[in-house]
Amino acid sequence: MRNDRRDALRAYLGEHGIGAEVYYPVPLHLQRCFSSLGYTEGDFPASERAARETLALPVYPELTDEQRHFVVNTVRQFFSKKHHRLQVEYIGPVQSLE
Numbered sequence: 001m002r003n004d005r006r007d008a009l010r011a012y013l014g015e016h017g018i019g020a021e022v023y024y025p026v027p028l029h030l031q032r033c034f035s036s037l038g039y040t041e042g043d044f045p046a047s048e049r050a051a052r053e054t055l056a057l058p059v060y061p062e063l064t065d066e067q068r069h070f071v072v073n074t075v076r077q078f079f080s081k082k083h084h085r086l087q088v089e090y091i092g093p094v095q096s097l098e
Contacts (some may be wrong), residue, residue, distance in 0.1 A: 001075075002053040010055055012078045020055050027051040048091055 003009065006022070013020045027047040029039035041048065058071060 001054075001055050001057055002050065004053060006053050006055045009075070011079055013057075013071075013074060016074050018058065018074055020057055022054065023056055024051055024054070 010020045027044060027050070028034060029037065029044050029047060030041060054068065057075075058067075063071075
C-alpha cells in the first residue's frame with residue numbers, strides 16, 4: 001500500500017497490534033552496494049517515491065477472515081480521521097479482503 005502518511009499509518013497500526021513493514025526504505029539505485037553504478041538521487045523518481053510511501057500490510061494464506069477485516073477496518077479508521085488525507089495507491093494485483 002502506498003500513501004504519503006506511511007510512517008503515521010505504520011505507527012497507528014502498531015498501536016493496534018498490527019505489524020506492517022517498510023521493506024525498501026532506500027531505493028535500490030541509492031543503496032551502497034550499487035554505488036558503483038553511479039546513480040544519484042533524482043535519477044529514478046518513481047522508485048524514490050515508492051521507497052518513501054510503500055508500506056507492506058500483513059497478507060498471507062493463514063490470515064483469518066476476522067484478522068483481514070480487523071486490518072482493513074483499522075486502516076479505514078486511520079483515514080477516517082479528519083487530519084489524515086486519504087491518498088492511497090495499490091501496487092500489484094488487488095484482491096478483495098471482504
